[in-house]
Amino acid sequence: MSELTLTVMRLGFLAVLWLFVIVAVQVIRSDLFGTRVTQRGSRRDSGRQQQAAARQAAAPPQQRQQQPSGGGRQRRGAPSKLVVSEGTLTGTTVALQGQTVTLGRAHDSTIVLDDDYASSRHARIYPDRDGQWIVEDLGSTNGTYLDRTRLTTPTPIPLGAPIRIGKTVIELRK
Amino acid sequence: MSSTTNTSQHHTSTIGAIGTPSRRNTELALLVFSVVIPVFAYVNVGLAIDDKVPTGLLSYGLGLGLIAGVGHVVVRKFAPYADPLLLPLATLLNGVGLVVIWRLDQSKRLQLRSTFVEAAPRQLLYSALGVALFVAVLVLLKDHRILQRYTYISMAGAIVLLVLPLVPGLGVDIFGARIWIKIPGLGTVQPGEFAKIALAIFFAGYLMVKRDALALASRRFMGLYLPRGRDLGPIIVVWIISILILVFETDLGTSLLFFGMFIIMLYVATERTSWIVFGLLMSAAGAVGVASFETHVQQRVEAWLDPMNEYLLSQKGVPGHTEQSMQALWAFGSGGTLGTGLGQGNSDLIGFAANSDFILATFGEELGLAGVMAILLLYGLIVERGVRTALAARDPFGKLLAIGLSGAFALQVFVVAGGVMGLIPLTGMTMPFLAYGGSSVIANWALIGILLRISDTARRPAPAPAPNPDAEMTQVVRP
Numbered sequence: 107m108s109e110l111t112l113t114v115m116r117l118g119f120l121a122v123l124w125l126f127v128i129v130a131v132q133v134i135r136s137d138l139f140g141t142r143v144t145q146r147g148s149r150r151d152s153g154r155q156q157q158a159a160a161r162q163a164a165a166p167p168q169q170r171q172q173q174p175s176g177g178g179r180q181r182r183g184a185p186s187k188l189v190v191s192e193g194t195l196t197g198t199t200v201a202l203q204g205q206t207v208t209l210g211r212a213h214d215s216t217i218v219l220d221d222d223y224a225s226s227r228h229a230r231i232y233p234d235r236d237g238q239w240i241v242e243d244l245g246s247t248n249g250t251y252l253d254r255t256r257l258t259t260p261t262p263i264p265l266g267a268p269i270r271i272g273k274t275v276i277e278l279r280k
Numbered sequence: 281m282s283s284t285t286n287t288s289q290h291h292t293s294t295i296g297a298i299g300t301p302s303r304r305n306t307e308l309a310l311l312v313f314s315v316v317i318p319v320f321a322y323v324n325v326g327l328a329i330d331d332k333v334p335t336g337l338l339s340y341g342l343g344l345g346l347i348a349g350v351g352h353v354v355v356r357k358f359a360p361y362a363d364p365l366l367l368p369l370a371t372l373l374n375g376v377g378l379v380v381i382w383r384l385d386q387s388k389r390l391q392l393r394s395t396f397v398e399a400a401p402r403q404l405l406y407s408a409l410g411v412a413l414f415v416a417v418l419v420l421l422k423d424h425r426i427l428q429r430y431t432y433i434s435m436a437g438a439i440v441l442l443v444l445p446l447v448p449g450l451g452v453d454i455f456g457a458r459i460w461i462k463i464p465g466l467g468t469v470q471p472g473e474f475a476k477i478a479l480a481i482f483f484a485g486y487l488m489v490k491r492d493a494l495a496l497a498s499r500r501f502m503g504l505y506l507p508r509g510r511d512l513g514p515i516i517v518v519w520i521i522s523i524l525i526l527v528f529e530t531d532l533g534t535s536l537l538f539f540g541m542f543i544i545m546l547y548v549a550t551e552r553t554s555w556i557v558f559g560l561l562m563s564a565a566g567a568v569g570v571a572s573f574e575t576h577v578q579q580r581v582e583a584w585l586d587p588m589n590e591y592l593l594s595q596k597g598v599p600g601h602t603e604q605s606m607q608a609l610w611a612f613g614s615g616g617t618l619g620t621g622l623g624q625g626n627s628d629l630i631g632f633a634a635n636s637d638f639i640l641a642t643f644g645e646e647l648g649l650a651g652v653m654a655i656l657l658l659y660g661l662i663v664e665r666g667v668r669t670a671l672a673a674r675d676p677f678g679k680l681l682a683i684g685l686s687g688a689f690a691l692q693v694f695v696v697a698g699g700v701m702g703l704i705p706l707t708g709m710t711m712p713f714l715a716y717g718g719s720s721v722i723a724n725w726a727l728i729g730i731l732l733r734i735s736d737t738a739r740r741p742a743p744a745p746a747p748n749p750d751a752e753m754t755q756v757v758r759p
Contacts, residue, residue: 115324116621120647122317123654126372129313130365130661133306134668137364 184237185265185278193274194220202239202278206232209271210244223248223272231263239263239278248272303364304356310368311348318344318375321622325383328623340382343404344375347411358418359736363669366735369662370713370728373655374407374721377714379622380642384635387628399635399716406718410725417729424734428677431485438478441471442521446528459531459708470710472534473723476541476692477730480684483542487549488676490514495550515558518542523566530576532567533695533707537688539563544687545680548670577705584705604630604638608700612644612652619648635716637708640700655714656697663690666731672738682734685727 188200188207200207200216208215210228219228225246234240242260243250250257251270263269269276319341326334334340348371355362382400390396421427427434444461445451452462460468487494494514518539526535543559571577583590583605591606611627614620625645630638644652666686673679692712699706710720 112324112328112621112624115320115327116619116624119317119321119324119622120618120650120654122320123647123651126310126313126317127654127657127661129310130369130658133303133310133365134661134664137303 185239185263185280187279188231189277189279190217191268191275191277193272195274202233204233204237206230209276210246217276219271219274221272221274224274228271229257229269231269234262241269246271302360304352304360307355307364307367308352310364311352311371314368314372315341315345315348315375317372318379321376321379322382324621325379325386325623328621329383329386336382340378340400340404343408344371344378347371347374347407351411351414354415354418355732359732361739361741362732362736363665363739365665366662366728366732369658369665370725373658373662373713374410376655377639377711377716378403378407380639380646380714381635381716383623383646384628384642386623389628390631390634393631395632402718403716403721406721407725409718410722413722414725414729417726418733421730421733424678424681424730424737425675427481427681427730428485428488431482434478435482435486438475438482439521441475441478442525442529442534444471459529459534470717470719472531472537473719474726476537476688477685477723477727479538480541480545480681480688483545484677484680484684486514487545487680491549491676494546495552512558515542515546515555515562519562519566522563523570526566526570526577527574530574531708532577532580532705533692533699533709536563536695536707537691537709539566540691541684541688544691545684548683549676549680580705580707584702587702604633605702605706608638608641608644609702611641612701615645615648615652617649619644619646619651622646636710637696637706637715638700639711639715640697643714644701656693659690659693659712662686662728663693665735669731669735669738673734674738678734678737682731685731689724689727 185202187202190196190198195217198217207217208227208230209217209219209224210226211219211221211224212226215227225244225248227244228246229241229243229250231239231241239262240260241250241252241257241263243257248271252261252263253267253270263278266277266279319337322337322340323333326332326337348367351367351371355367378400381403384390385398385400445459447461450461452460452468459472460470462468522535522539525538526532529535539559540563543556543563546555546559547553567577571581579600583602587606587609590601591603594601594603607627607630611625611630615625619625623646625642627638627642627645628634630641634642640652640655643655647655663686666682666689670679670682670686673682689712692709695704695707696709696711696715698704699709710717712720712724
């Protein structure tokens with residue numbers, strides 16, 4: 107067999123061996139499941155999120171500020187996202203797509219709370235049959251508060267109402 | 281509420297929930313990849329040695345493909361949420377090992393040796409047996425926590441397995457280490473490989489119960505938590521057993537493996553760094569102590585410190601010396617960065633044990649630094665997946681068992697690779713999956729099976745929280 111063929115095969119074999127290692131590492135990277143974090147600045151995310159980002163960027167800051175606080179409560183239509191407004195995760199948003207959002211310190215929660223007052227499985231937020239979002243306390247130690255009242259039963263969440271878990275405050279926005 | 285709306289520039293990330301995927305299709309794709317690579321290597325070896333595509337290509341390719349396929353189907357059926365990487369990684373290492381063993385079978389120098397037997401067909405058979413055991417583990421072991429019930433039985437089993445090679449008439453002394461037993465009609469078995477798994481089960485079950493006592497009752501001294509004297513009991517017992525292995529079976533590797541595995545699991549169970557310090561001190565003291573009177577160990581240490589002198593002595597015909605360590609270093613050296621190419625090296629000069637203990641030297645010569653690094657990374661990925669499994673496991677027994685098994689796997693790779701490369705004294709252990717040896721391949725497939733079982737339990741989505749019974753009685757009145 108010619109020298110050239112063997113050299114090509116030798117280097118080719120090393121290349122496929124390394125390719126396998128790299129593919130395996132990529133699989134590990136994509137395997138860090140639980141929550142997917144997409145940077146809003148980068149343009150690699152899906153079209154819908156890009157649109158959301160574009161809308162966010164286009165909206166003047168004052169308008170954004172008014173949206174949840176003032177008239178937001180009366181506004182019709184379902185909320186599209188959940189925003190952490192206080193606590194260590196301030197600014198984090200979760201797109202609401204009809205799936206249950208779990209909150210707690212457990213690492214498989216949708217929002218992993220880094221909060222001393224949170225239980226590992228603290229609360230969950232889910233849509234009922236009509237698409238109304240409901241918050242339910244999962245037997246947490248320190249309780250979940252909707253505005254100032256402690257939750258005892260699953261309760262519908264008004265748009266923009268603060269849900270308090272320890273030092274973290276979460277609200278639904280359009 | 282005005283303060284709540286300051287979406288700061290630093291936190292502009294969106295979180296979306298992902299349903300835990302089973303990732304079986306990823307595994308299948310990687311498996312195809314991990315069968316194609318050894319087939320490619322096989323063709324490469326055939327072309328380099330005989331100038332033609334080897335005739336056994338179809339049977340080896342199909343054999344490896346069948347092994348991988350059966351493994352995959354069983355995982356899909358019985359452990360659908362298991363880790364997607366462990367099976368392809370093990371298959372690739374096993375396949376590449378088979379090719380290199382076959383390549384050494386083709387060596388004229390080795391064929392002239394009186395003890396020559398075709399190793400590759402046997403290794404393929406052992407791999408099939410290994411995958412059969414892997415399948416049996418996944419099918420029969422529905423939940424790894426069942427193993428917890430057999431904590432003390434597996435301790436007894438492990439001790440029996442470790443003592444077996446010392447039984448006169450049963451154990452055989454092969455080249456200075458008594459770690460084999462001879463079963464008439466079947467050949468030799470290395471029970472230590474199976475004892476590894478049994479001991480991991482015992483340590484996991486034992487430490488799960490005792491870890492609080494070992495972690496909490498301690499005094500603080502110079503930044504270290506010193507355990508109470510009576511809590512030192514278990515570590516001393518394991519230490520004595522590993523010293524006894526070293527003395528009577530004259531096998532540094534097995535001894536190091538068991539003690540190291542215990543220290544790793546003790547550290548993980550108690551989160552006390554002091555155990556690592558104690559472990560290192562005790563193993564160092566033990567090794568130095570034994571080396572002071574055991575000639576076999578002394579020889580290994582001398583060969584490690586001065587392999588060239590060892591080589592010259594063995595060339596002069598002085599008994600009890602081996603030229604292998606030096607030859608292995610030469611093999612690594614002549615491989616360079618990119619290697620000589622499969623089938624084109626001279627690592628078969630190592631002769632005896634070229635395809636078992638010293639198989640890494642052939643990789644070093646024919647695939648070079650680049651190839652050996654890739655192989656070591658593959659091992660590293662297996663260990664990483666094991667540790668990942670331990671992190672994800674929800675029960676302490678599963679956590680400890682996964683960390684113990686992957687720790688033992690990592691230690692074994694370190695002990696063998698370090699020995700062959702001259703980093704530590706050489707010991708008679710085999711590279712998991714790569715090296716020729718039935719016990720090793722079979723036991724390691726079982727190990728991968730247990731890890732897959734734990735990872736299946738760990739990655740299975742948690743059952744949805746039970747609805748609150750009060751909630752059903754309350755009417756939610758909407759405004």
